[in-house]
Amino acid sequence: MIRFEGVGKRYANGRDALVDATFHVNPGEMVFLTGHSGAGKSTLLKLIAAIERPTRGEVIVGRQKISELARAAVAPFRRHIGMVFQDHKLLYDRPVFDNVALPLVVDGVPRREIEKRVRAALDQVGLLGRESGFPMELSTGEQQRVGIARAVVSRPAILIADEPTGNLDPDLAIDVMGIFQRFNGVGTTVVIATHDVHLIERFPVRQLHLGQGRVLRDDPATVHGADHGG
Amino acid sequence: MADEALSAVQRSFRTRLDGWLERHAQVSVASIGRLYARPVATLMVWLVIGVALALPALLQVVVRNLEAVGPGQGRAYSIDVFLKPELGTARAQQVAERVGARDDVAKVQLITAEQGLAEFRLRSGFGEALDALTDNPLPATLVITPAPRATNPAALTALRTALGRLNEVDQVVADTQWLERLQALLAISRRISDGAGILLAVAVLLVVGQVVRGDIETRRAEIEVSKLLGASDGFVRRPFLYTGLWYGLGGGLVAWWLVVGAVAWAGPGVARVAALYGSDYQLLGLPMAGYFSLVATGAVLGWLGSGVAATWRLRQLEPSV
Numbered sequence: 252m253i254r255f256e257g258v259g260k261r262y263a264n265g266r267d268a269l270v271d272a273t274f275h276v277n278p279g280e281m282v283f284l285t286g287h288s289g290a291g292k293s294t295l296l297k298l299i300a301a302i303e304r305p306t307r308g309e310v311i312v313g314r315q316k317i318s319e320l321a322r323a324a325v326a327p328f329r330r331h332i333g334m335v336f337q338d339h340k341l342l343y344d345r346p347v348f349d350n351v352a353l354p355l356v357v358d359g360v361p362r363r364e365i366e367k368r369v370r371a372a373l374d375q376v377g378l379l380g381r382e383s384g385f386p387m388e389l390s391t392g393e394q395q396r397v398g399i400a401r402a403v404v405s406r407p408a409i410l411i412a413d414e415p416t417g418n419l420d421p422d423l424a425i426d427v428m429g430i431f432q433r434f435n436g437v438g439t440t441v442v443i444a445t446h447d448v449h450l451i452e453r454f455p456v457r458q459l460h461l462g463q464g465r466v467l468r469d470d471p472a473t474v475h476g477a478d479h480g481g
Numbered sequence: 482m483a484d485e486a487l488s489a490v491q492r493s494f495r496t497r498l499d500g501w502l503e504r505h506a507q508v509s510v511a512s513i514g515r516l517y518a519r520p521v522a523t524l525m526v527w528l529v530i531g532v533a534l535a536l537p538a539l540l541q542v543v544v545r546n547l548e549a550v551g552p553g554q555g556r557a558y559s560i561d562v563f564l565k566p567e568l569g570t571a572r573a574q575q576v577a578e579r580v581g582a583r584d585d586v587a588k589v590q591l592i593t594a595e596q597g598l599a600e601f602r603l604r605s606g607f608g609e610a611l612d613a614l615t616d617n618p619l620p621a622t623l624v625i626t627p628a629p630r631a632t633n634p635a636a637l638t639a640l641r642t643a644l645g646r647l648n649e650v651d652q653v654v655a656d657t658q659w660l661e662r663l664q665a666l667l668a669i670s671r672r673i674s675d676g677a678g679i680l681l682a683v684a685v686l687l688v689v690g691q692v693v694r695g696d697i698e699t700r701r702a703e704i705e706v707s708k709l710l711g712a713s714d715g716f717v718r719r720p721f722l723y724t725g726l727w728y729g730l731g732g733g734l735v736a737w738w739l740v741v742g743a744v745a746w747a748g749p750g751v752a753r754v755a756a757l758y759g760s761d762y763q764l765l766g767l768p769m770a771g772y773f774s775l776v777a778t779g780a781v782l783g784w785l786g787s788g789v790a791a792t793w794r795l796r797q798l799e800p801s802v
Contacts, residue, residue, distance in 0.1 A: 302709070302799075323713070330711035340706050357712040359500035401710070 252278040252313065252409065252440045253299055259307030259464070260294050268294035270464030271308070276442060278408075281435040281472075283451055284444040286461035292444035295461070296411045299442065300332050301325050312409065330358050333402030333439075335412035339394045341386040347373070347397055348382035354405040372404040373397075376430055392423035399430055403439070410434055412443045416450060424450050505719070512723035515696075523731070526692050530732025533685050534779055535739035537678035538767060542744060544670045546751075546765050547663070560637075560655040562623040562644050570594070573621035576649045580623060585631035585640050590624040597622060620651060634661045682782055689728050689786030693721050697794050704798055714795060721791040722784055729783015733776035740767060740775070 253276040260269040269291045276282050284292045297303040298310045301317050310317040313331065320328055333354075341350050351372055355365045373379045376396040386394050395415060402410055412431065416424035428443075428450060435441045445451065451458065460468035516523040562580070564573055570593050581589040592600075597619040602608045627640055637655065645653045697704065704717050744766040755762035767775070 300709075326708070326711050326713040326716075328711070329709065332711075334709060340702075340709070342703055342706060353707065354710045356504070357707060357710050357716055359497060359504060361496060361500045362503055 252276050252280070253442065254311040255295075255298075255308065256311075257308035258298065258305045258310055260291075260298065260303060261306045267464050269298075269305075272461070272464065272466055273308075274459055274466050274469060276440060278440055279435070279438050281432070281441040281456050282443070283454075283456050283458045284442060284461060285446060285448075285451060285458055286467075288446060290461040291464050292446075292461055293413055296334075296413050296442065296444055299409070299411055300334055301328055326357075330354065330405060331408050333405070333407035333410040335395075335398050335402045335410070335415045337414035337417040339386070339398040341394060341397060341401075343386050346383050346385055347378070347389070350386065350397055351382075351400045351404050354401060358405060368404055369400075372400040375403065375433070376400045391418050392420075392426065395419060395423075395427055396430065399427070403434055407439070409440045409442070412441075414445055415443060416445060416447055421449070425453065428454060504716075508719050509723045509726075512720050513727060515720075515724065516727055523728075526688065526728050527731040527735050529688055530685050530728060530779060530783070531735025531739055533681040533688070534732060534736035534775055535743070537674055537681055538736060538740045538771070538775055539743055540670070540674035540677055541771070542740065542765070542767060544667060544674055545767070547667055547670065549765055550762065560625040560627065560641060560644065560653060562625060562650055563652045563654070564621045564623065564649050565651045566594075566618075566620045568621060568649055570621065572649065573623075576647065577623055580625060580644065580647075583640075583643075585628050585636060586625055587628040588626040590626075592622040592624065594619050594621050632660070634664055682778070685729070685732065685779070685782045686786040686789070689725050689783050690790035692728065693725055693787040693790045694794055696721060696724055697791060697798075701798065704795065708799070714792070717795055718788070718791045721787050725783040725785075725787020725791075726780055727783070728787070729779040729781065730776065731779075732783065733779025736775050736779060737772045740772070 255272045255274050258269055258272045259267065261267050272291070272295065284295060286292055294303060298305055298317060299312055301312075301320055304318055304320075312328075315328060342353070348369055351369045352365050355368060360368070369382070370379060373382065376399050378393060378396055378400065381389070381393070386397060389397065395418075399412075399415070402412075410431070415431070416427050419427060424447065431441050431443060432454070455473045457472045458468070458470040459466055460470070564576060568576070573591060573593060577589050577591040580586055594617045598611065598617050601619065602611055625640075625644070627637060631637065631640055637660070641653050641655055644650055707717055744764055748764045751762070751764040
């Protein structure tokens with residue numbers, strides 16, 4: 252599903268965020284990306300979403316080589332990927348409904364269909380009935396769940412999340428991870444970047460440990476097998 | 482089987498089309514709402530565009546009125562043709578009929594030698610001196626009014642030349658110079674009006690572009706998030722195109738109103754001056770098509786200005802996470 256082959260990413264300022272990253276994520280797999288801040292986790296996620304392009308090697312998502320993605324093809328490509336951000340990136344002047352509906356509006360889905368799917372997505376993150384509220388009226392944890400609802404409302408094949416629990420207290424963090432696990436349970440490929448070690452230990456999920464722009468360790472899913480991939 | 486596949490394609494096309502129409506309707510209404518939310522700023526933009534569009538339109542009004550006043554106002558458009566003195570009244574009559582049959586001639590008035598003399602006697606006060614003459618020294622004269630379509634300088638010259646070539650004609654006298662001058666002045670006025678129109682159209686483009694750029698900056702977060710979620714350039718640009726369209730349309734309507742207002746304001750003064758010259762001339766505004774094209778021009782310029790500004794700015798706004 253996601254294949255990195257000898258990927259390097261050097262930014263315009265000369266900093267090497269990734270040097271030589273090689274790994275493969277199977278369809279339906281759930282993976283934690285770990286490592287210190289600056290290890291290249293965010294860059295790696297940006298490469299998957301075609302927000303950045305590799306300067307070396309090959310990133311292949313689905314069947315698409317990111318380096319060969321034409322400018323006009325980036326937008327349709329991104330609609331297959333759900334993204335969750337540490338700072339939520341919600342639109343604070345829009346109600347919850349509009350925020351969650353945005354990916355469907357962008358994709359040209361008719362209104363009545365949108366309403367059904369937004370409600371379903373909000374139901375899945377436990378926020379049904381909060382459609383008309385504004386993000387500012389919600390707690391941080393609830394805002395993050397709105398962000399997750401928005402990421403999954405278009406039923407993407409791949410869900411990526413950059414420090415989704417960074418601002419949450421441990422109970423809420425476990426809650427949010429549970430939501431990700433449920434989506435993984437129905438076949439969505441999930442990649443989560445996090446440095447929250449305590450959290451990782453609670454979930455028996457494959458870990459890619461990044462450091463110095465490389466994959467330093469690749470720990471397969473341990474114990475009771477939350478690994479759905481092949 | 483094939484029918485099913487086709488109907489599925491049609492269904493999906495319908496769904497897409499519905500979505501597309503819905504989106505346009507929603508975006509256009511939303512962009513009106515946005516303008517409505519800051520009425521003073523919107524009104525200012527409309528006024529700026531309105532004034533910029535009204536100026537060349539008013540120049541056009543001036544040109545149009547000069548054109549209307551110029552032709553058809555009597556004397557200078559008549560051509561005096563002096564026939565050879567030896568022709569008798571009967572021959573003069575024939576010539577008058579022949580000339581009157583030309584399709585670039587509207588009217589021919591024959592002044593026979595006798596009529597001419599009588600008139601001269603009456604007006605000049607040389608009555609007794611004329612009595613001393615044995616022969617009538619005046620030729621028969623044709624006073625010719627050209628057809629309306631022949632009142633341009635080229636046609637008039639052609640008519641003069643043709644009349645001069647007639648055997649019976651001694652001399653053709655017509656003062657077309659003032660007409661040529663007027664036509665030249667009108668040509669310059671038209672050029673000035675066109676030039677001003679182009680310059681002010683560019684000004685409208687720039688104004689709309691600048692305002693839309695400002696709108697884009699205030700909605701940056703929304704644009705970046707939309708792009709992250711897979712919004713195409715067209716999708717992101719659409720609300721700004723509509724905003725530009727409404728700016729231009731509103732400006733065009735303001736321009737319409739300004740021109741109508743200016744004509745109404747200047748009308749009585751012009752009528753008074755015309756009355757002093759014994760004319761019942763009324764100041765002309767623009768033809769109806771002119772007003773509509775004013776509004777349409779505003780709309781097109783608004784759409785174009787915002788399109789250029791948005792395309793250019795949105796290309797720079799790639800999302801950064």
